Amino acid sequence: MSWCDGLEAICKQSVPLSAHTWYGLGGPARWFVTPRGEEELAEVLRRCTRHELAWRVLGHGANLLVRDAGFDGVVIHLAGHEWESVCLDGPLVTAGAGADFPKLVKRTVEAGLGGLENLAGIPGSVGGIVRMNAGGKYGSIGTYVQRVRLASPDGRIEERTAERMGFAYRHTDVGRAVVTRVELRLEPGDRDQIMQRFRRIWNEKYASQPTVSARSCGCIFKNPPGHSAGRLIDEQGLKGACVGGAEISPRHANFIVAREGARAQDVLDLIALARDKVRAATGIELELEVEVW
């Protein structure tokens, strides 16, 4: 008897993860499951736990580097209309974990709701954005979160207020739980002003980093307290350094971009090079922001 008996409609085998990440790199998932709602998700999680299967949840793959060998376990993908609904009710916005975050930002800006324009240009799913507490110099998503709905590895569904989410710099206490839905509170304001601010922040972001069409995962490393990871790497003369098809961006040293023919191992080798050089020169240990599967 297989762990996924009865779940054949939502379970595929040997699915290339390169098609599901911004990097476009990496091997296949042994199993790839797309539950059609919270109940099915809970059942998949219970089975993974019972059968002691390694599992991961995939958002839009904007912060993921999948190894060339792929992932020998179950990848759970929250995609499809069950996960992508968005509801605006005055200043309150409810969004499914699979909703596209940039589209949500655009919709709230157009509705004259302020807040998310501060996160202009950050790709990902709502679930991934909340899990990573994504943000930048104008703020992080945690500031706007009221409540999060989560599925735990034993299949229990719980709701947590923002205070119990442990939002910190690129960190939450989500742990092994899966975000299923998020409630945000935004600030009604002047639509044109919010739109202008959105455009300014978007332009500022992409003037200082690789273009949105470049294959990357955003910043590779977290900024160490009091330092900029990009500056530390730049100071080692590593802008433009290449391994195979991967390159430390000449525009922003905390980005590694994948060019034609790149392998995930090329990116991993550049990560090791940057870490070694920065450690040797400064004693600072760079911590990964990208998730490596």
Ligand SMILES: Cc1cc2nc3c(=O)[nH]c(=O)nc-3n(C[C@H](O)[C@H](O)[C@H](O)COP(=O)(O)OP(=O)(O)OC[C@H]3O[C@@H](n4cnc5c(N)ncnc54)[C@H](O)[C@@H]3O)c2cc1C
């Ligand atoms: C061009 C570019 C620019 C970027 N700029 C920024 C930036 O300015 N600021 C910033 O913070 N990030 C930035 N990033 C990184 C990325 O946008 C964020 O980390 C985002 O949160 C990733 O969301 P995702 O849905 O793609 O998550 P994925 O990459 O799919 O997954 C990332 C992690 O979140 C987990 N996860 C995904 N969905 C869920 C869920 N529903 N429940 C629980 N865990 C989940 C995954 O298991 C994994 O551990 C950038 C990336 C790119 C490619």
